[in-house]
Amino acid sequence: MEVDVAKNLKTVLQALPKQVQLVAISKYHPVEYIEAAYAEGQRVFGESHEQELKQKVATLPKDIKWHFIGHLQTNKVKYIAPYISMIESVDSLKLLKEIDKQATKHDRTIQVLLELHVAEEETKSGLSFDACRALLDEGEWRQLNHVQICGIMMMATNTDDAVKIAQEFDAAWHFFDEIKQQYFANDDAFCQRSWGMSHDYQIAVQHGSTMVRVGTNIFGPRVY
Ligand SMILES: *Cc1c(COP(=O)(O)O)cnc(C)c1O
Numbered sequence: 001m002e003v004d005v006a007k008n009l010k011t012v013l014q015a016l017p018k019q020v021q022l023v024a025i026s027k028y029h030p031v032e033y034i035e036a037a038y039a040e041g042q043r044v045f046g047e048s049h050e051q052e053l054k055q056k057v058a059t060l061p062k063d064i065k066w067h068f069i070g071h072l073q074t075n076k077v078k079y080i081a082p083y084i085s086m087i088e089s090v091d092s093l094k095l096l097k098e099i100d101k102q103a104t105k106h107d108r109t110i111q112v113l114l115e116l117h118v119a120e121e122e123t124k125s126g127l128s129f130d131a132c133r134a135l136l137d138e139g140e141w142r143q144l145n146h147v148q149i150c151g152i153m154m155m156a157t158n159t160d161d162a163v164k165i166a167q168e169f170d171a172a173w174h175f176f177d178e179i180k181q182q183y184f185a186n187d188d189a190f191c192q193r194s195w196g197m198s199h200d201y202q203i204a205v206q207h208g209s210t211m212v213r214v215g216t217n218i219f220g221p222r223v224y
Pocket of ligand 1: 025048069070155197
């Protein structure tokens with residue numbers, strides 16, 4: 001292995017406050033790298049493609065908790081519904097309903113995060129703050145008994161401007177507090193703020209993150 005996964009993982013974990021959960025983003029990396037992190041005790045991994053995830057799930061230990069972090073088409077939900085632990089990238093009611101439907105078929109509850117669009121980049125998916133409010137106001141989500149909305153996920157703009165990144169995290173944090181109070185005040189499960197990646201997780205943990213998604217800093221650059 002060219003990358004010292006164990007050493008990198010330790011470095012990242014040491015930089016995290018105890019209450020912040022690490023999702024090791026293993027997309028495009030071989031199973032050997034995941035096994036190396038697993039051997040160090042890491043159990044939560046994130047992937048963004050259904051096919052790739054399926055192959056990895058088949059060979060890796062069953063006590064891994066898999067998070068889906070990429071854009072998810074509704075017609076792909078049925079493939080991951082039997083085993084996925086959390087889907088962090090829910091950006092429509094349609095997708096939420098499909099996850100509920102497929103989870104029901106497998107008699108399980110799937111945890112989800114609502115993905116917000118905060119970054120400037122056009123291509124990044126997610127709900128605007130207003131679209132997220134509208135989804136929650138509409139209310140149908142309350143009838144979905146096989147999804148558990150656990151919080152929000154977002155990506156900051158890809159920039160070296162630490163002030164700007166911090167402002168975006170703070171805006172998301174403020175929004176989290178708003179919807180927590182308005183819709184989830186009595187729901188302890190709604191508690192996760194998933195933000196922070198390799199280049200900005202140290203800023204993220206100072207600005208409200210409870211869950212960071214780190215790939216490159218653990219596994220090295222991805223080979224596409
Ligand atoms: C790939 C990816 C990450 C990890 O990015 P790194 O820069 O490699 O840490 C985090 N979140 C999402 C949504 C991703 O797609």
